[in-house]
Structure formats: C-alpha cells, structure tokens
Amino acid sequence: MIGRLNHIAIAVPDLAAASAKYRNLLGAHVGQPQPLPEHGVTVVFIDTGNTKVELLEPLGDTSPIAAFLERNPSGGMHHICFEVPDIRAAAEVLKSGGARVLGDGSPRTGAHGKPVLFLHPKDFDGTLIELEEV
Ligand SMILES: C[C@@H](C(=O)O)C(=O)SCCNC(=O)CCNC(=O)[C@H](O)C(C)(C)COP(=O)(O)OP(=O)(O)OC[C@H]1O[C@@H](n2cnc3c(N)ncnc32)[C@H](O)[C@@H]1OP(=O)(O)O
Numbered sequence: 824m825i826g827r828l829n830h831i832a833i834a835v836p837d838l839a840a841a842s843a844k845y846r847n848l849l850g851a852h853v854g855q856p857q858p859l860p861e862h863g864v865t866v867v868f869i870d871t872g873n874t875k876v877e878l879l880e881p882l883g884d885t886s887p888i889a890a891f892l893e894r895n896p897s898g899g900m901h902h903i904c905f906e907v908p909d910i911r912a913a914a915e916v917l918k919s920g921g922a923r924v925l926g927d928g929s930p931r932t933g934a935h936g937k938p939v940l941f942l943h944p945k946d947f948d949g950t951l952i953e954l955e956e957v
C-alpha cells in the first residue's frame with residue numbers, strides 16, 4: 824500500500840529563519856513559501872533528490888500545529904508523508920484495521936495539489952503519518 828517517502832516535515836517557529844539555515848548553512852535548494860490557509864500552515868519544500876523536506880510554520884489562529892509548537896517551542900519533526908496509489912482505498916483499509924483517519928476522513932488537497940490524509944500519531948507509535956495520492 825504505502826510507496827515512496829514523499830516528504831519529512833519539520834515544524835518550525837520561524838519559517839524564514841529555518842529556510843535561511845537550510846539555504847545558507849546546508850546549501851539546500853529551498854523553494855518559495857506556500858501559504859496554505861486551508862491547512863493552517865505556510866510551507867516550503869526542499870528537494871533532496873531522494874525525497875523532500877517540508878518546513879512548516881503556523882498560519883492563522885487555528886493552526887493544527889500550534890499546540891505542537893507550544894510543546895516544542897524550538898520546533899521538531901512533525902510528520903512523515905508516504906505516497907499511495909489510491910488514497911480512498913488506503914483510508915478504508917486503515918479504518919478497517921482500527922486506525923484513525925483525522926479530520927472528517929475525506930482527503931483534502933495538499934501542498935502538491937494532490938489528495939492527502941493524516942493518521943493519528945497515537946496509532947503509529949507516536950508518529951503523525953500523512954498519505955499523499957501520487
Ligand atoms: C500541506 C500538507 C502537505 O504536506 O501537503 C501538510 O503537511 S499540512 C500539515 C499540518 N496539518 C496537520 O498536521 C493535520 C493533521 N494534524 C492534526 O490533526 C493535529 O496536529 C493532531 C495530530 C490531531 C494533533 O493535534 P494537537 O497537538 O492539537 O492534539 P493533542 O494536543 O490532543 O495531541 C494528541 C496527542 O498527539 C500528540 N501529537 C500531536 N501532534 C503530534 C505529532 N506531530 N507527532 C507526534 N505526536 C503528536 C500529542 O503530543 C498528544 O500526545 P499525548 O496525548 O501523549 O500528550
């Protein structure tokens with residue numbers, strides 16, 4: 824079911840500062856900031872060739888990562904995203920296996936314009952998993 828690792832996401836308190844570190848210290852190719860109000864975050868992607876790093880900071884008052892950053896004020900690993908060929912079929916398999924699909928359970932459009940879903944971190948050993956249909 825899950826395929827390639829599409830991205831590893833790091834929640835950061837200051838996206839511009841984090842982007843500058845990756846660009847200037849790590850010599851990474853950092854993409855342009857993408858405000859995603861429907862997700863409550865602004866993101867940038869760093870393409871490493873074998874996968875991507877998504878840096879994200881809260882956007883708006885109801886960001887789903889606000890509590891995470893309160894718990895981890897200097898930031899931290901936030902989620903990992905796996906690719907799946909059929910996200911609705913994947914969601915059915917996961918739900919029948921007892922995993923919680925977050926939100927209303929329907930896929931939403933993610934940063935790459937593809938359908939995405941999130942699985943509760945408590946069901947996957949303390950790791951928030953995102954699925955992206957590719
Ligand atoms: C743009 C898109 C894309 O790539 O295309 C994105 O990635 S958007 C990326 C931003 N969107 C999302 O993350 C959407 C999915 N996330 C959510 O719905 C939320 O963040 C939750 C996963 C429900 C957590 O929300 P919140 O922290 O407010 O809930 P909570 O305080 O009740 O936390 C419940 C328990 O989960 C833990 N917890 C929370 N976030 C966690 C994380 N990222 N990794 C591991 N554990 C986590 C808390 O420590 C707590 O554990 P204890 O009970 O032990 O204290």
Ligand SMILES: [Co+2]
Pocket residue numbers: 830832877902904953
């Ligand atoms: Co993501």
